[in-house]
Amino acid sequence: MNEPKQYLALCLDPVHVGTGGYQLGRVDMSIVREPATGIPKVPGTSLAGAIRAYAEQAKEEDASLPDIDTVFGTSEGEKGKQGMVRFFDMQVVLFPVNSHLGTVWVSTAERLLVWTKLFSGVGKKDWPKGPQDEDKFIPLNGLESGKPLQLGWLLLEADAAKVTDVGEVLPQTLTFVKKVAMVSDKMFYHLVNDHLEVRTSVSIDRETGAAKPGALFTYEAIPRGTVLGFEVAIDERRSGGVGVEDVNKLLRKAYRVLKLLGIGGMGTRGFGRLEVLCNDNNGGMPVD
Numbered sequence: 529m530n531e532p533k534q535y536l537a538l539c540l541d542p543v544h545v546g547t548g549g550y551q552l553g554r555v556d557m558s559i560v561r562e563p564a565t566g567i568p569k570v571p572g573t574s575l576a577g578a579i580r581a582y583a584e585q586a587k588e589e590d591a592s593l594p595d596i597d598t599v600f601g602t603s604e605g606e607k608g609k610q611g612m613v614r615f616f617d618m619q620v621v622l623f624p625v626n627s628h629l630g631t632v633w634v635s636t637a638e639r640l641l642v643w644t645k646l647f648s649g650v651g652k653k654d655w656p657k658g659p660q661d662e663d664k665f666i667p668l669n670g671l672e673s674g675k676p677l678q679l680g681w682l683l684l685e686a687d688a689a690k691v692t693d694v695g696e697v698l699p700q701t702l703t704f705v706k707k708v709a710m711v712s713d714k715m716f717y718h719l720v721n722d723h724l725e726v727r728t729s730v731s732i733d734r735e736t737g738a739a740k741p742g743a744l745f746t747y748e749a750i751p752r753g754t755v756l757g758f759e760v761a762i763d764e765r766r767s768g769g770v771g772v773e774d775v776n777k778l779l780r781k782a783y784r785v786l787k788l789l790g791i792g793g794m795g796t797r798g799f800g801r802l803e804v805l806c807n808d809n810n811g812g813m814p815v816d
Contacts, residue, residue: 530772532614532759535815536621536643536699539756540801542725542749545574545792555726557747562619566717568724568750570618574791575758576600579615582785583778593778594770612775614761619643622705622755623720628678631753632671632707636716643757644698659687662712669698670707677709680723684715701805702755725751729797749799756802783815 546557559568580600587593601611621643622633637658659666664687667673677684698705711719731743750756760779762772783804790800804815 530762530764532616532761534643534757534759536702536805537618537756537758538803538805539750539752539754540787540803541790542727542751542794542799543570543754543790543792543802544747544749544794544799545570546747555746555748557745559724559748559750562617565713567620567720569620570750570756570758570791572615572617572758575618576613576615578786578789578791579779579782582782582789585785586778586781590781593781594774595768598766598768598770599775599778610763610766612763612766612770613779614763616759616761618756618758620720620750620754621757622702622708623716623723624751624753625679625719625723627680627707629671629707632677632679632709633705633753633755634665634679634709634711634716634719636713637710638713639716639757640710658710658712661685661687662714664712665715666710668708668710671709679709679719682715682719684709684711699806705755723751725749747794749794755805780815 544557545560547560560571561567562569580596583593583600584596587596597607597609597611599612601609619639621639622635624631624633626632663684665677665679665684666687667675667677671677674686676686698708726746726748728744728746730739730745732738733740762775764772787801787803789795791802792800794800806815
């Protein structure tokens with residue numbers, strides 16, 4: 529099996545991948561979260577399902593692309609088999625928060641290290657550490673040292689740690705990320721969950737065209753502008769004669785459709801579009 533390839537993706541719309549149930553104290557329709565950290569995520573199963581559907585569309589338009597069942601697998605009776613491609617959960621890398629200075633993307637030392645070090649060659653030893661105080665932040669590119677930062681309803685003091693410019697660390701496709709603040713894991717949890725997009729909707733009675741009584745509901749989503757990271761691995765042992773480059777070609781075509789049709793629920797309400805920006809094998813350049 530090849531080493532997993534890392535990708536970054538930008539939420540062009542709010543993204544809602546629901547849990548399928550209700551949670552006390554939250555909105556009616558909550559989104560999936562990492563059990564250990566409570567940070568929202570997009571499950572690899574959701575990503576795999578969407579990519580497979582879009583790959584099937586690409587295959588209909590271009591018969592030279594590899595067989596869909598070989599790449600993604602199938603569960604049809606005796607013909608059932610595992611596919612070549614493995615999709616892993618999408619994690620939040622950079623989360624946008626409103627501030628008195630405009631939009632500031634927040635992250636943690638570990639998340640930046642895992643998802644951006646490959647673009648810069650900066651090793652773990654030289655990577656900036658997180659703030660010493662959990663209630664403070666480290667200003668990175670676009671933020672002045674020593675000055676407090678208002679993030680939503682929170683006013684954070686700057687940590688005394690050395691200011692690091694990560695502008696050259698971020699991939700070229702993330703040039704829109706002008707201001708970055710590094711916070712603790714504890715603060716990241718609160719900032720993310722307090723700034724998810726929450727909307728209220730009502731079900732419509734198709735016969736009367738009016739709102740159904742008692743059918744008001746709320747739902748949350750990962751907001752537009754969030755940068756997600758995910759990994760894809762290709763198992764050549766199950767290739768059946770299909771080359772890795774052919775698989776990548778199929779995936780690139782599917783990624784283009786992901787930018788148009790999206791992932792998750794509420795797609796007819798302007799939710800779900802994702803743009804896959806770059807991966808670790810092309811130096812942070814666009815995937816196309």
